[in-house]
Amino acid sequence: MPGFEVFGEEEKKEIHEVLETGVLFRYEFPEQRQGIYKVRTFEERFAQYCGAKYGQAVTSGTAALKVGLAALGVGAGDEVITQGFTFVATWEAIFDCGAVPVFAEIDDTLNMNPADLEKKITPKTRAIIPVHMMGAPARIEEIVAIADKHGIPVLEDTAQAAGARINGRHLGTFGKCGTFSFDAVKTMTTGEGGMIITDDEELWRTMSEYQDHGHDHVQNPGGRGGEGRSFIGFNYRMMELQGAIGLAQLGKLDDMIAAQKKNKAALQEAVLQIRGVTFRNIVDAKGDSATFLAFFLPNAEKAKKVNEVLKENGAGAVYFADNSWHYYPKWEHLLGNKTLAKNGWPFKDQDGRRRVIYDPEALPASAAILDRCLVYQVPIKLGNERLAQITAALEKAAAV
Numbered sequence: 001m002p003g004f005e006v007f008g009e010e011e012k013k014e015i016h017e018v019l020e021t022g023v024l025f026r027y028e029f030p031e032q033r034q035g036i037y038k039v040r041t042f043e044e045r046f047a048q049y050c051g052a053k054y055g056q057a058v059t060s061g062t063a064a065l066k067v068g069l070a071a072l073g074v075g076a077g078d079e080v081i082t083q084g085f086t087f088v089a090t091w092e093a094i095f096d097c098g099a100v101p102v103f104a105e106i107d108d109t110l111n112m113n114p115a116d117l118e119k120k121i122t123p124k125t126r127a128i129i130p131v132h133m134m135g136a137p138a139r140i141e142e143i144v145a146i147a148d149k150h151g152i153p154v155l156e157d158t159a160q161a162a163g164a165r166i167n168g169r170h171l172g173t174f175g176k177c178g179t180f181s182f183d184a185v186k187t188m189t190t191g192e193g194g195m196i197i198t199d200d201e202e203l204w205r206t207m208s209e210y211q212d213h214g215h216d217h218v219q220n221p222g223g224r225g226g227e228g229r230s231f232i233g234f235n236y237r238m239m240e241l242q243g244a245i246g247l248a249q250l251g252k253l254d255d256m257i258a259a260q261k262k263n264k265a266a267l268q269e270a271v272l273q274i275r276g277v278t279f280r281n282i283v284d285a286k287g288d289s290a291t292f293l294a295f296f297l298p299n300a301e302k303a304k305k306v307n308e309v310l311k312e313n314g315a316g317a318v319y320f321a322d323n324s325w326h327y328y329p330k331w332e333h334l335l336g337n338k339t340l341a342k343n344g345w346p347f348k349d350q351d352g353r354r355r356v357i358y359d360p361e362a363l364p365a366s367a368a369i370l371d372r373c374l375v376y377q378v379p380i381k382l383g384n385e386r387l388a389q390i391t392a393a394l395e396k397a398a399a400v
């Protein structure tokens with residue numbers, strides 16, 4: 001990752017076709033666009049690639065979460081369970097729907113712990129969002145089984161795991177719907193962009209209308225502008241240039257993943273020089289999209305020391321326990337209830353009463369896992385020189 005490493009003639013050709021028509025809008029202009037509908041084609045091909053019936057493109061992975069939750073009917077007074085190791089977007093979208101995020105622990109998959117999920121279900125739980133962090137699956141079959149038992153829909157946040165599978169079945173197709181991000185640093189990228197996939201036609205139609213101001217997408221004599229609306233919506237529409245790049249990148253996704261797998265194996269071999277190292281539990285190694293290599297040291301002190309040496313030698317790893325983008329105790333704006341709303345929403349009700357309090361110590365099991373975890377991002381292109389530098393750094397760190 002990311003997919004811009006392999007930008008080439010394919011992306012240029014797709015973009016050129018759009019510019020030739022002059023139509024950047026995904027709808028309308030039937031004569032001018034000469035049959036070219038890049039976003040629509042991208043939706044169809046991405047859904048088909050994942051083995052889903054429908055795809056809905058939107059402006060970002062964050063928007064995909066928002067549109068998916070809105071279509072599932074999530075609103076004020078509801079709770080949505082996700083995990084304390086994810087990108088902030090997952091819970092921003094929950095708040096944006098008026099609901100309250102509830103955080104479950106992770107396990108050695110670095111994704112949602114199903115047993116802790118079950119403990120956190122209440123009568124207010126309206127949806128569950130497991131996140132397939134860093135390219136590899138959550139224990140999604142167990143999670144869906146628990147959710148089904150309680151009659152709660154699962155939205156899979158697959159932002160970081162396009163193309164990953166379990167026994168050949170794509171992540172994002174296990175729950176009611178799955179969301180994806182194609183932002184600038186994702187394996188397949190459109191700069192900014194997102195997608196929701198589902199097998200549920202009605203859910204898809206709802207999403208399709210919601211992301212387009214609620215306009216019903218029923219052909220009528222008035223055409224666009226003459227349509228009705230069944231509910232209020234918003235604008236999360238993807239534009240044709242993003243759809244064009246998405247088509248080119250989708251065509252390369254399996255090759256990008258294959259290259260990452262090869263590079264991940266080489267990095268893993270190098271990491272094995274460190275005594276006592278263990279690796280993240282990958283639910284299905286064959287289906288891993290191999291965007292990251294996560295490994296564990298015996299304790300936090302050792303992890304920090306090893307990383308110091310790696311940094312000194314130009315091959316520092318990510319220590320997510322200190323990461324303010326992805327880890328619950330580091331989200332100071334969440335923990336500190338920071339909001340622009342004068343009345344304190346979404347942390348307080350209009351009458352000033354607190355809706356929720358977040359305790360930084362609330363996820364001890366996640367802390368025990370992430371405190372001793374180091375992570376390398378796996379590039380699509382890994383030159384021999386860089387691999388040799390990382391290997392040499394790891395050799396030095398092995399002596400710590």
Ligand SMILES: Cc1ncc(COP(=O)(O)O)c(C=O)c1O
Binds near residue numbers: 061086
């Ligand atoms: C797990 C997760 N969810 C959602 C998003 C949001 O995606 P975007 O950046 O496209 O809004 C990201 C982006 O990094 C992510 O990692």
